[in-house]
Amino acid sequence: MHSLDDTDRRLLRQLQADPTLSTADLADRAGITAPTCWRRLEKLERAGVIEGMEAAIDWRALGYAVEVSLRVTLDKTERAAFDDFLAAAREVPEVNEIQTFLGRVDVRLNVLARDMAHYQEIYRSRILTLPHIADIEALMLVATVQNREALPL
């Protein structure tokens, strides 16, 4: 575990809150000078604490109005169930997230579709044909109330 001091924490908190901040503005908000800020960011990146910065894509604005969380239970009597299923799921172009779990659900797939007809087509031809599915449940997204992948530092 990387040891952070209060300044690092302040810096990461501010950067999490607004990742578009310039180094100068960030330094200002964290109450340090711009060169210090730059050096600390550099250090946090070298230590692997900051892994990167990614653009957030609004799928609805791109024409994908339907987003469904599919919760899959696999047939675990089949030894290669996880590997086979995951390899096949990666090939479905409308799947943009794959998570595996310890719990009642084995795998979650996040599926994007343009509309309900498109979703039904993906579900029937690409999802139900995936190997070793024992059970599958769908949660359809109504609204994202909060999406803040920030840590409580």
Add this chain to the structure above:
Amino acid sequence: MTDLDETDRQILRALARDARASAGKLGRQLGLSQPATWRRIRRLEEAGILAGRRLRLNHAALGFGVTVFLGVKLATKGRVSLEDFERAVTAIPEVQVVQHVLGLYDYRLRVVARDLPDFERVLRRRIMALPGVGEVEANVLLSEERLSGPLG
């Protein structure tokens, strides 16, 4: 705006990996001039397709070893109870994502914690104390892959 061409999709894929890539650098990779790349990025921003940035932090390096996905069913429904629930759940610092969904559960949450005892504290003291909360199902995240999805 859904009339994206392959170059737009390449720009989106590249920025989804590294939002800090400059228009100049992206342009060189795609064989476009810096101003042409910049104009395309602006257009994607104006269309709301590029919607801000996300800082990716190494959770384990910062002492957050556990991520749990929760399905929450409300015991009582109605507009007021949804608002109360949403207000209270978004005030919990460990809760990252809150989605209102249709199906077996009413909400799905993404929660981070330092370790399992810390998660138990969040679950008991915060989640189970939310107004209107009913059945809760927890699944502990083992692995996660983000794919470029329909961008190809």
